[in-house]
Structures are given as structure tokens and as C-alpha cells.
Amino acid sequence: MTDFSNHKRYIMQPDDLNIIVEMCKLMNTAMHYEMLLQTIIDYCTRVMQVEGASVLLYDDKQDKLIFHAATGSKSETLKKVILNTDEGIAGWVFKHKESMYSNDLEHDARFSARVDKFTRFRTHSLMATPLLLENSVIGVFELVNKNAPGGFTERDLMLCEGMAAHVALAVERVHLISENISVSRLAAIGETVAGLAHYIKNILTGLEGGAHLIRAALKEKDHATVEKVWPMAERNIDRISMLALDMLEFSKKREPYYTRQSVASVLNDIIQLFEARAKTNNVKIETDYDTSIPDCYFDSQRMHRCLLDLVGNSFDACKKISNPSIRLKTRRPDAHTVSIEVVDNGSGMTQEIIDKILMSKFFSTKGSQGTGLGIPVVRKIIQEHNGTLEIHSEPGKGSTFIISIPLYIDNPYKRLNNQ
Ligand SMILES: Nc1ncnc2c1ncn2[C@@H]1O[C@H](COP(=O)(O)OP(=O)(O)O)[C@@H](O)[C@H]1O
Ligand SMILES: [Mg+2]
Known part of the structure; x- marks a missing residue:
């Protein structure tokens, strides 16, 4: 077991300073915040000559320690492990707020072999x-299996403590930034509350009118009127529930729920939903599907949500057009990408309107008939799929919206988790 009395006597060497300076530089790189933590522990693994490094974070809601980031051959399996706060060496370090190392784990009573059993890894x-x-204490930083004769040393312990200070700052940065993103999303919704309230009031007025007519018709047993008014009430209910879903969608980051689906079948569902509206407004809906696109993994429910808005916008844009038409296309621009195009010959947009939409503030030209939430939600969903949204439009000629997402033939979760 370690004799900690030597610890404070270690004098830093120039090489050690280089390592700490390198860590400081890493902390200062303009890296995507989620990558920063992983890059730091990758660096620690390399310079400390260990088989793996991991960061466990304390979750106060569950009172558990959870593997948050890891390197090494078992890194993805490790991320599924949850420890009690008094379990194993991580638990000991967490409770005692003290660093430790052991080169003889078999004889260290604090060591718990449960994680090794789960990951099928041997910690020496x-x-x-x-x-x-x-x-x-917000968590624990661990290094496993030193690749050097004699194992871990006092020098390693000093460096490890220096590294842990940077890791803690990186963790805090990740938290602060993700909190900030949610706050600014909510603030954006807050800013547009007045507009939304107007939109909701409009729907409710429609609903109230509909309810009044239906009540009167029921009293008179006038089923013909009930049947005529009911679809209008349903449309208003759909609009209000869509608004609630959009606000929820926009307020927090979400991972796509990947299932294997045919892209064309999602488009066909959309066409079915718009069939009645197409008939009433004389809009021709055409399809042009690339049949070589295989079923692939994407979040079909949220993709449905995106297409519902894009096609709905095309219908709105076609209101005052003669021979209105909407084309839904699928393409495979390269082996790893699938694209969906929504093309209309409607009113089109000026560059100024496109810029306003892309600024991600809720912009709508539809007055109280629009929320401006549609395209920001579409962009968010597509970004969370690691995809892109392109807009091409010309006033008086029409618009084309192109969604492109990675074509996953295998489940991306499975691939990431190496199962
Ligand atoms: N296909 C389209 N043709 C013309 N204008 C469009 C089209 N799609 C979107 N727009 C413009 O973008 C604005 C924002 O759209 P969106 O975010 O879906 O909000 P909303 O539909 O509630 O107005 C619309 O109000 C409209 O001005
Ligand atoms: Mg819309």
C-alpha cells in the first residue's frame, strides 16, 4: 500500500512542467466543449503511459458515481457503469477527498472487482x-494499469493531481455551456411569448366558436353540422398540440431515437396527411424517390415532424399561385448521405427573409397564423442528426429545402457502443 509521507517531497522536473503547460494549452483551444474533456483524458492516457483513464461524476439526484468519459479498450462499456459512493477505490477517494494509488490491487481491500467483471477487463x-x-468533490479521476516497471510512482500522483484540476475545470465548462444553451433557448422562447400568445388566442377563438356550434348542433340533433364543424376543431387541436411539442423540442437538446426505416415511407405518411388539403387547394403533390436508398437509421418521428413543417410551409406558399405543385424527392448524393428535398413553385423568398430565418430568431410572415418556430425546430433536429439544411429560393419562382443526414445502414448507437 502507498506511503503518502513521500508525496509532498517530490520535486517537479522540467518534463513534468511541459506536461502541465501542454494541458493548459489544451484547455485554451477553441474546441467543441464536448470534445475538450475527451481530448484532455486522451492526452493524460498517453503521457502517463497507462492503459486507460476515466472520469466519474457524482450524480446528486441518484447519489451515485457515474462514468462520464473514458479512454482505453473498454471505454464505451465503462460509460454504462454506475457505482455507489462507497464502492471501490473511486468511492473511497470520493468519500475521503484524498488521492491514492495501488500497484497491488489484489491486496487492497478498497478495490472492488465488480467493474472489471462487467467490462471483462483486468485492473492491475x-x-x-x-x-x-x-x-x-464533483467526481473522481482514475488512471489504470501503468505501463512501466514498478507501476505508479509519487511523480505520477503529483501529475495526476495537476491533471485532475484541469479535468474538473473542463467538466465545469461542459456544464456551464450546456446550461447556457438551454437558458438561451428558453430565453428565445420567452422573447417570443407575446407572439405565441396571440397565436394561441387565435386557435382558442376558433375552438370556442367550433365548440359553440357543435353544442348547438348536438342539441338540435343536427349531425350534418357536427360533421362539418368537427374537422375544424380537430385542426385547431392539432395546431395547439404541435405548438406545445415544438416548444418542448426547442427547449432542450435531445439525441435522435434511431430506428431503421424507409425514408420514402415517412414521406408517404406526410402525403397522406396532406391529401385532403391538396385536394381542396388544388395542389399537385409529386414524388421522385431514389429507389436505391436502403432502409436506414434515423429518428423517424422527429423527421416526420420536420417534413410536416416544410410541406406545410410549401402549402402556405402555394396559396395564391396558379398550378401549384409540391415535389418530394429523395437522393443519395454520396454513399454516406441521404437527402430529402421539398420543392415548391410557391411564392419563394427574398434573400432578406432567408437571412431572417437562418438567424434562428422565430421569424414568420404569417402574422397570427404562424409561430416562426417551424424552421428553428427543423434545424435543431437535423443538427442533432449531424445533418444539414439547405434553403434555395427565389421570389415568385418557388423554394427548395434540402435535408441531408448521414446514411446509417447500421444502428449508430450499436456502432458507438461497440456492442
Ligand atoms: N416553402 C416556403 N416558401 C416561402 N416562404 C417560406 C417557405 N418556408 C418557409 N417560408 C418562410 O419562412 C417563415 C418561417 O417558417 P416557419 O419557421 O415554418 O414558421 P411559420 O410557418 O410558423 O411562419 C415563414 O413565415 C415564411 O415566410
Ligand atoms: Mg411553418
């Missing part, structure tokens, strides 16, 4: 240090 030596932020 381990170093762990608390992640401290303003004196409270």
Missing part, C-alpha cells in the same frame, strides 16, 4: 484522485 494498478471544484 490504479491511481485515483478527487475532482475538486471550490472544495467540493
Whole structure:
């Protein structure tokens, strides 16, 4: 077991300083915040010559320690492991707020073999240090299996503590930034509340009128009127529930729920939904599907949501056009991408309107008939699929919206988790 009395006597060497300086530089790179933590622990794994490094974070709601980021051959399996706060060496370090290492785990009573059993990994030596932020422990940083004769040393412990300070800051940065994103999304909704309230009031007025007519018709047993008014009431209910879903969608980040689907079948569902409206407004709906596109993995429900808005917008844009038509196309621009195009010959948009839409503020030209939430929600869903949304439009000629997403033939979750 470690004799900690030597620890404070270690004098830093120039090489050690280089490592700490490198870490400081990493912290300062303009890297995507989610990548930063992983890059830092990749670096620690390399310079400390260990088989793996991991970050466990304390979850106060569950009172558990959860593997948040890891390197090494078992990194993805590890991320599914949850520890009790008094379990194993991580638990000991968390409770005691003290660093430790052991090169002889078989004889260390604090070590729990449960994680090794789950990941089918053999831990020989381990170093762990608390992640401290303003004196409270937010988690534990661990290094496993030192690839050097004799195992971990006092020098390693000192470096590990230096690294843990950076890891804790990186974790805090991830939290702050993701919190900030949610807050600014909610703030954006807040800013547009007046417009939304107007939109809701409009729907409710329609609903109230409909309810009044239906009540009177029921009294008179006038089924013909009930049948005529009911679809209008249903349309208003759909509009209000869509608005609630959009607000929810926009307020937080979500991972796509990947299932295997045919892209064309999602488009066909949309066509079915718009069939009656197409007939009433004389809009021709055409399809042009690339039949070589295989079924692939995407979040079909949320893709449905995107297409519902894009096709709905095309219908709105076709209101005052002679021979209105909407074309739904699928394409495979390259082996790894699938694209869906919504093309209309409607009113089109000026560059100024396109710029306003892309600024991600809720912009609508439909007055109280629009919320301006549609395209921001579409863009968010597509971004969460690692895809892109292109807009091409010319006033008086029409518009083309192109969604492109990675073509996943295999389940991307399975691939990521190496199952
Ligand atoms: N296909 C289209 N043709 C012309 N204008 C469009 C089209 N799609 C979107 N727009 C413009 O973009 C605006 C924002 O659309 P969206 O975010 O869906 O909100 P909403 O439909 O509630 O107005 C619309 O109000 C309209 O001015
Ligand atoms: Mg819309």
C-alpha cells in the first residue's frame, strides 16, 4: 500500500512542467466543449503511459458515481457503469477527498472487482484522485494499469493531481455551456411569448366558436353540422398540440431515437396527411424517390415532424399561385448521405427573409397564423442528426429545402457502443 509521507517531497522536473503547460494549452483551444474533456483524458492516457483513464461524476439526484468519459479498450462499456459512493477505490477517494494509488490491487481491500467483471477487463494498478471544484468533490479521476516497471510512482500522483484540476475545470465548462444553451433557448422562447400568445388566442377563438356550434348542433340533433364543424376543431387541436411539442423540442437538446426505416415511407405518411388539403387547394403533390436508398437509421418521428413543417410551409406558399405543385424527392448524393428535398413553385423568398430565418430568431410572415418556430425546430433536429439544411429560393419562382443526414445502414448507437 502507498506511503503518502513521500508525496509532498517530490520535486517537479522540467518534463513534468511541459506536461502541465501542454494541458493548459489544451484547455485554451477553441474546441467543441464536448470534445475538450475527451481530448484532455486522451492526452493524460498517453503521457502517463497507462492503459486507460476515466472520469466519474457524482450524480446528486441518484447519489451515485457515474462514468462520464473514458479512454482505453473498454471505454464505451465503462460509460454504462454506475457505482455507489462507497464502492471501490473511486468511492473511497470520493468519500475521503484524498488521492491514492495501488500497484497491488489484489491486496487492497478498497478495490472492488465488480467493474472489471462487467467490462471483462483486468485492473492491475490504479491511481485515483478527487475532482475538486471550490472544495467540493464533483467526481473522481482514475488512471489504470501503468505501463512501466514498478507501476505508479509519487511523480505520477503529483501529475495526476495537476491533471485532475484541469479535468474538473473542463467538466465545469461542459456544464456551464450546456446550461447556457438551454437558458438561451428558453430565453428565445420567452422573447417570443407575446407572439405565441396571440397565436394561441387565435386557435382558442376558433375552438370556442367550433365548440359553440357543435353544442348547438348536438342539441338540435343536427349531425350534418357536427360533421362539418368537427374537422375544424380537430385542426385547431392539432395546431395547439404541435405548438406545445415544438416548444418542448426547442427547449432542450435531445439525441435522435434511431430506428431503421424507409425514408420514402415517412414521406408517404406526410402525403397522406396532406391529401385532403391538396385536394381542396388544388395542389399537385409529386414524388421522385431514389429507389436505391436502403432502409436506414434515423429518428423517424422527429423527421416526420420536420417534413410536416416544410410541406406545410410549401402549402402556405402555394396559396395564391396558379398550378401549384409540391415535389418530394429523395437522393443519395454520396454513399454516406441521404437527402430529402421539398420543392415548391410557391411564392419563394427574398434573400432578406432567408437571412431572417437562418438567424434562428422565430421569424414568420404569417402574422397570427404562424409561430416562426417551424424552421428553428427543423434545424435543431437535423443538427442533432449531424445533418444539414439547405434553403434555395427565389421570389415568385418557388423554394427548395434540402435535408441531408448521414446514411446509417447500421444502428449508430450499436456502432458507438461497440456492442
Ligand atoms: N416553402 C416556403 N416558401 C416561402 N416562404 C417560406 C417557405 N418556408 C418557409 N417560408 C418562410 O419562412 C417563415 C418561417 O417558417 P416557419 O419557421 O415554418 O414558421 P411559420 O410557418 O410558423 O411562419 C415563414 O413565415 C415564411 O415566410
Ligand atoms: Mg411553418
